[in-house]
Amino acid sequence: MSRRPPERGQRAGKPEALADALHSASIHLLRTLRKEDDASGLSAPRLSALSVVVFGGPLTLGQLAAAEQVRPPTMTKIVTGLEKAGLVKRAGDLRDRRLTKIEATTKGQRVLAAGRARRVLLLTDAVKGLDEKALVELTDGIQRFREVIAAINEGR
Amino acid sequence: MSRRPPERGQRAGKPEALADALHSASIHLLRTLRKEDDASGLSAPRLSALSVVVFGGPLTLGQLAAAEQVRPPTMTKIVTGLEKAGLVKRAGDLRDRRLTKIEATTKGQRVLAAGRARRVLLLTDAVKGLDEKALVELTDGIQRFREVIAAINEGR
DNA sequence: GGATATCGTTAGCCAAGCTAACGATCGCGG
DNA sequence: CCGCGATCGTTAGCTTGGCTAACGATATCC
Numbered sequence: 001m002s003r004r005p006p007e008r009g010q011r012a013g014k015p016e017a018l019a020d021a022l023h024s025a026s027i028h029l030l031r032t033l034r035k036e037d038d039a040s041g042l043s044a045p046r047l048s049a050l051s052v053v054v055f056g057g058p059l060t061l062g063q064l065a066a067a068e069q070v071r072p073p074t075m076t077k078i079v080t081g082l083e084k085a086g087l088v089k090r091a092g093d094l095r096d097r098r099l100t101k102i103e104a105t106t107k108g109q110r111v112l113a114a115g116r117a118r119r120v121l122l123l124t125d126a127v128k129g130l131d132e133k134a135l136v137e138l139t140d141g142i143q144r145f146r147e148v149i150a151a152i153n154e155g156r
Numbered sequence: 157m158s159r160r161p162p163e164r165g166q167r168a169g170k171p172e173a174l175a176d177a178l179h180s181a182s183i184h185l186l187r188t189l190r191k192e193d194d195a196s197g198l199s200a201p202r203l204s205a206l207s208v209v210v211f212g213g214p215l216t217l218g219q220l221a222a223a224e225q226v227r228p229p230t231m232t233k234i235v236t237g238l239e240k241a242g243l244v245k246r247a248g249d250l251r252d253r254r255l256t257k258i259e260a261t262t263k264g265q266r267v268l269a270a271g272r273a274r275r276v277l278l279l280t281d282a283v284k285g286l287d288e289k290a291l292v293e294l295t296d297g298i299q300r301f302r303e304v305i306a307a308i309n310e311g312r
Numbered sequence: 313g314g315a316t317a318t319c320g321t322t323a324g325c326c327a328a329g330c331t332a333a334c335g336a337t338c339g340c341g342g
Numbered sequence: 343c344c345g346c347g348a349t350c351g352t353t354a355g356c357t358t359g360g361c362t363a364a365c366g367a368t369a370t371c372c
Contacts, residue, residue, distance in 0.1 A: 018295060019279040020207075020272070023189060025301045026182035027204055031225050032308050033179060034329095045359065048183055061320065069187050074360055076321060081358085098319045098368070116176070123175040126307035134300050139174060141297005144290050145181045151282035152188050201328065218350065230329055232352060237327085254337070254350045 022145070033119065040115040041085070045070075047115060049078050050104065053088055054112050058101035087111055178301070189275060196271040197241070201226075203271060205234050206260065209244055210268050214257035243267055 034044055042050070045068070052067050053059070059067075065075035079102055082088045087108035093099035104112075130138070186200060198206070201224070208223050209215070215223075221231035235258060238244045243264035249255035260268075286294070 018298070019275045021298045021302070022185060022279075023200075023275070024204075025298055025305060026185045027200065028225070028305050028309075029178060029182045029301070030186065032305060043358070044183065048180075062318095069184075070359085071361065072320065073322080073362085077359070095368080100320090119175045119179070122308055123178075123304070126304045129307050130300065130303065134303070137293070137296040138300035138304070139297075140293040141295075141300060142174070142177045142181055144286065144294035144297060145185070146177070147286065147290070148279070148282045148294070149181060149184050149188060151285050152278055153184075199327070216350085217352095226328085227330065228351065229331085229353080233328070251337080256351090 022148075033122075040111055040118065042111070042115060045078055046082055047112070049075070050082060050087055050108055050112050053082075053102055054104045054109055058091065058103035060098070060101060064102060082108070178304075189278075196267055196274065198267070198271060202234055202238055203268070205231070206238060206243055206264055206268050209238075209258055210260045210265055214247060214259035216254070216257060220258060238264070 030044060040047070049064060049068055052064060056067065061075055061079060062072060064079070065072045068075065068078075070078075079088060083090070086105060088102050088104050090100045091103050092101040189200070196203070205220060205224055208220060212223065217231055217235060218228060220235070221228045224231065224234075226234075235244065239246070242261055244258050244260050246256045247259050248257040
């Protein structure tokens with residue numbers, strides 16, 4: 001959902017408003033970051049996948065798809081894009097495709113690092129307006145955020 | 157970015173890790189909710205736009221596009237989809253398209269309410285595992301989350 | 313050695329985002 | 343009173359990302 005008149009639950013006393021706030025905030029953060037990430041020429045899904053490859057070591061396409069919670073054909077497209085951009089490469093057993101591992105190139109590592117630096121710049125500016133207390137609240141909140149998502153994904 | 161080995165900053169002491177955590181959590185929440193929202197036949201962008209229309213009263217396409225932070229052509233598509241689904245209608249001055257207002261149908265209101273109920277159910281389950289303290293932290297965190305996003309969007 | 317299982321890819325669909333170009337309407341100035 | 347520019351929406355056309363269904367290649371197992 002979205003930003004709308006402030007009369008609607010800012011403090012989110014009800015789970016309903018909380019759900020709405022979570023959804024809304026997520027949508028807007030991604031829309032905001034998407035623009036910034038454009039500077040690296042990488043969309044959010046590609047950036048996300050690249051991140052997994054860089055930090056998750058070499059892994060198969062299936063594993064990557066599972067990690068990103070998308071179907072294999074979707075991941076094929078993403079990996080193909082990353083490969084064309086020279087950010088990842090296929091290694092390992094190239095004959096048996098089920099065993100080929102996807103790994104990051106050094107360029108991929110560089111680009112990822114640069115993208116993060118860019119985002120950090122943005123965030124740093126945004127954080128300037130927050131005091132220490134707010135920072136702590138944000139950090140704690142994200143942790144809870146993660147727990148909620150994990151709970152949803154597990155309980156089904 | 158994405159879920160990856162837990163050794164990477166859970167508590168987000170650095171802004172870098174905080175940015176990463178925000179991004180990651182947002183991506184995953186949306187991916188998770190997308191599935192649920194499928195049940196209403198509405199994608200996240202449509203649901204978001206519908207929400208703005210329902211709660212933001214009748215408004216022009218341009219205003220809606222601005223609220224949703226997308227370009228007018230994109231919003232044209234979304235509104236067209238919602239219109240075909242009978243969730244919104246165009247009213248006001250139909251001759252001068254610059255003055256036609258978009259407003260929700262009663263069906264639109266119903267569907268939105270149903271979608272929210274569905275999400276709330278999910279969230280309620282997820283929240284069962286959280287104690288009061290965690291709930292407060294989450295609520296506070298979201299508020300900060302919003303502030304950060306607002307700060308980013310303003311400072312440019 | 314041939315059936316089977318496993319995994320990736322191809323094909324083909326749709327939604328959502330963009331830019332560029334077009335169109336329609338109003339308001340204003342001459 | 344008539345055209346001209348400004349304003350806003352839409353159309354056209356492209357890319358990416360998501361899906362399912364079908365196909366292909368490889369290894370394994372009997």
